Amino acid sequence: MLDLRLTRAARPAVQLRRLLVAAASAGTGFLLLSCLGYALGHPGTAGAGALRLAWCLVPVAATVHFAVAVARTDPGARPRPGLSALGLGPARLMAVSALGTALATTLGSLLALALFLHLRGDLAGVPFDGAGASFLAVGRPLPAAAALTLLAVVPGVATATVAVALRPRDPKPATRPQRRYLSFVGPAGRAPAGDRAAAGAPAGGGTPSAPDSATDLAAPTPDRDPADGRDTPAGLPWAVALLAAGLTAQAYAGRTPPPPAPTFTTFAPAAVPFLLGWLLTAAGVVLAAPGLTHLCGRLLQCARPGALRLLAGRVLMTEAARIGRPLGVLWAVAAGYATTTLYAAPARAFGPLSILGALVVTGCAFATLLTVAVETRQCRAETTAALLRLGAPATVLRGAAALRALALLAFFTPLTLAIAALAALPLTR
Amino acid sequence: MEAPPDNDVLWARSLHFTHPDGSPGLAGVSLAVREGEVLAVSGPRGSGKTTLLRCLSGLVPVREGEVWFNSTPVHTLGPTHRERLRRDRFCWIGPEPALVPELNAWENAALPLMLRGTSRRRAKATALEWLERLDVGEAARKRPHRLRQSERQRVSIARALAPAPTVLFADEPTAPLHRADRGHVLRTLTSAARSHGITVVLATADPETAAAADRTVTLLDGRPVRTVHLPEIPDAGGRAACSISV
Numbered sequence: 001m002l003d004l005r006l007t008r009a010a011r012p013a014v015q016l017r018r019l020l021v022a023a024a025s026a027g028t029g030f031l032l033l034s035c036l037g038y039a040l041g042h043p044g045t046a047g048a049g050a051l052r053l054a055w056c057l058v059p060v061a062a063t064v065h066f067a068v069a070v071a072r073t074d075p076g077a078r079p080r081p082g083l084s085a086l087g088l089g090p091a092r093l094m095a096v097s098a099l100g101t102a103l104a105t106t107l108g109s110l111l112a113l114a115l116f117l118h119l120r121g122d123l124a125g126v127p128f129d130g131a132g133a134s135f136l137a138v139g140r141p142l143p144a145a146a147a148l149t150l151l152a153v154v155p156g157v158a159t160a161t162v163a164v165a166l167r168p169r170d171p172k173p174a175t176r177p178q179r180r181y182l183s184f185v186g187p188a189g190r191a192p193a194g195d196r197a198a199a200g201a202p203a204g205g206g207t208p209s210a211p212d213s214a215t216d217l218a219a220p221t222p223d224r225d226p227a228d229g230r231d232t233p234a235g236l237p238w239a240v241a242l243l244a245a246g247l248t249a250q251a252y253a254g255r256t257p258p259p260p261a262p263t264f265t266t267f268a269p270a271a272v273p274f275l276l277g278w279l280l281t282a283a284g285v286v287l288a289a290p291g292l293t294h295l296c297g298r299l300l301q302c303a304r305p306g307a308l309r310l311l312a313g314r315v316l317m318t319e320a321a322r323i324g325r326p327l328g329v330l331w332a333v334a335a336g337y338a339t340t341t342l343y344a345a346p347a348r349a350f351g352p353l354s355i356l357g358a359l360v361v362t363g364c365a366f367a368t369l370l371t372v373a374v375e376t377r378q379c380r381a382e383t384t385a386a387l388l389r390l391g392a393p394a395t396v397l398r399g400a401a402a403l404r405a406l407a408l409l410a411f412f413t414p415l416t417l418a419i420a421a422l423a424a425l426p427l428t429r
Numbered sequence: 430m431e432a433p434p435d436n437d438v439l440w441a442r443s444l445h446f447t448h449p450d451g452s453p454g455l456a457g458v459s460l461a462v463r464e465g466e467v468l469a470v471s472g473p474r475g476s477g478k479t480t481l482l483r484c485l486s487g488l489v490p491v492r493e494g495e496v497w498f499n500s501t502p503v504h505t506l507g508p509t510h511r512e513r514l515r516r517d518r519f520c521w522i523g524p525e526p527a528l529v530p531e532l533n534a535w536e537n538a539a540l541p542l543m544l545r546g547t548s549r550r551r552a553k554a555t556a557l558e559w560l561e562r563l564d565v566g567e568a569a570r571k572r573p574h575r576l577r578q579s580e581r582q583r584v585s586i587a588r589a590l591a592p593a594p595t596v597l598f599a600d601e602p603t604a605p606l607h608r609a610d611r612g613h614v615l616r617t618l619t620s621a622a623r624s625h626g627i628t629v630v631l632a633t634a635d636p637e638t639a640a641a642a643d644r645t646v647t648l649l650d651g652r653p654v655r656t657v658h659l660p661e662i663p664d665a666g667g668r669a670a671c672s673i674s675v
Binding site for chain 2: 304310317383385389390391392393396
């Protein structure tokens with residue numbers, strides 16, 4: 001009951017996020033049910049039905065990703081040090097988050113079921129004169145066990161993922177040395193802090209300009225401390241390798257005359273390398289995004305920054321790991337759409353289900369990014385308050401946020417277009 | 430409305446404050462802070478020290494009573510003017526060194542200057558000079574999470590002193606520190622303020638800390654008192670005093 005009360009007593013923004021999770025879950029549930037309907041209507045083509053079901057993995061993954069992001073942001077499940085003694089410890093809060101996720105996703109699944117039954121005409125007569133008969137299996141009895149199993153997929157997976165993601169953990173005792181993502185921007189060959197301080201010390205007590213110029217000369221990279229690799233996301237080399245391998249596989253697939261485009265129902269064996277390559281590319285994109293976000297922040301704050309660029313760039317560098325993943329997912333989705341736009345050779349119309357799937361995936365990716373931005377803001381609330389107490393004008397803080405968004409947009413849009421062009425090149429040749 | 434005496438930089442008269450939830454904060458505080466002095470506001474926890482500092486520095490609007498700063502009536506100013514006053518004239522040190530975690534020590538200390546539009550080079554020079562003076566020059570390039578608490582607190586003092594404020598409000602600046610660090614931080618703070626003619630209003634519950642100030646105003650339940658007579662703590666029911674073995 002406590003969980004339900006915590007869930008109910010949230011602010012409208014939080015409820016809106018939960019409703020969005022429910023909507024995503026409803027969309028995914030409807031897609032799954034329509035796979036079932038297609039299979040019922042076409043009992044002879046098992047392969048096409050399985051292929052449709054396999055395509056549904058993408059919306060399921062997007063929905064689960066979004067649900068986890070929303071659960072992380074939920075203020076009801078924030079750690080409450082004072083209430084631990086009352087029983088609201090980390091484990092209980094994990095249960096609260098998991099229950100909230102289960103509620104939202106189950107609501108979505110029920111909505112999907114109701115919509116599906118309504119369109120099939122099970123509740124009241126068939127609407128739209130049976131226009132969607134191909135995937136609705138109108139007139140055939142719907143197997144209840146199959147429908148419920150499919151509808152339980154999203155709530156089950158989302159709840160389990162939230163529980164695993166928010167499980168109570170002790171802070172790690174010691175940080176292991178992290179590899180730098182690019183060796184040439186790393187601390188290689190830089191004097192440790194003690195040496196540099198010693199180098200700057202002789203001029204330390206002099207005139208105001210003396211220590212400045214002395215330390216600038218003594219330290220080749222003055223604005224970094226040896227420990228700022230702590231929050232540097234590792235793994236950019238692997239990501240680039242994956243990306244390259246994926247693009248290569250796609251080029252290899254396009255070496256023969258272009259295979260027929262893999263659609264939701266037909267699937268030529270020649271398209272397997274193409275799809276594999278695209279999967280590798282997407283994985284590489286998702287893995288590369290944190291490192292690239294960090295690099296973007298580093299570029300933003302380089303070369304004698306003022307307060308605005310300093311705040312914008314450093315915050316981007318610190319939050320790269322958090323904000324990079326959803327950014328990467330959005331990037332992959334955008335690159336996928338750009339590829340399909342560029343690869344318009346066999347023009348085919350998108351059906352209603354493809355459009356629904358695309359909407360679910362794009363919406364989830366975008367909403368996840370926004371949710372993570374909210375989470376970042378929550379985590380930085382104390383720092384923001386301290387800055388405001390310091391007398392920082394609100395325009396500077398807003399300007400820094402806008403600058404971050406602009407920098408990310410300017411950095412990632414050309415990359416998206418480049419990857420899409422590279423991916424579509426072998427097909428359109 | 431009578432103008433304050435000339436040598437008083439900050440001046441409060443019959444200041445009343447009630448928290449938004451209705452709990453009483455201040456009940457008629459009148460005090461005057463002279464230019465360049467270190468004034469300690471002491472008293473037990475919950476006696477209204479922080480509230481008084483927040484009222485004096487314009488962090489919260491004053492509804493009853495008057496606060497004057499250098500013949501500026503702070504109690505009549507709107508939020509924008511108070512924010513500008515805080516930025517240009519006042520500085521604040523809290524019990525927690527609220528440093529920006531992404532910036533290193535000197536960037537933190539130079540941030541108020543850079544926010545005021547000082548050039549980066551001059552802000553850096555001033556910040557490094559202050560850090561050196563407060564004995565944290567070695568740590569100028571470390572991020573806050575690599576510093577010890579006392580070093581962080583000294584960086585936050587440097588951040589407060591670097592823009593050369595007229596009045597420095599220090600709300601229990603030594604509360605989270607051990608006694609050795611406490612003495613060091615307090616000495617650096619008071620000596621830096623005295624040598625630069627910065628007025629300091631220091632809230633503290635610790636009599637040793639209050640002894641470092643020029644003058645002490647004691648608050649009790651939101652009222653200034655001359656001497657604190659607290660009721661005797663009753664004997665704990667015949668039980669022997671607890672001892673902590675460490």
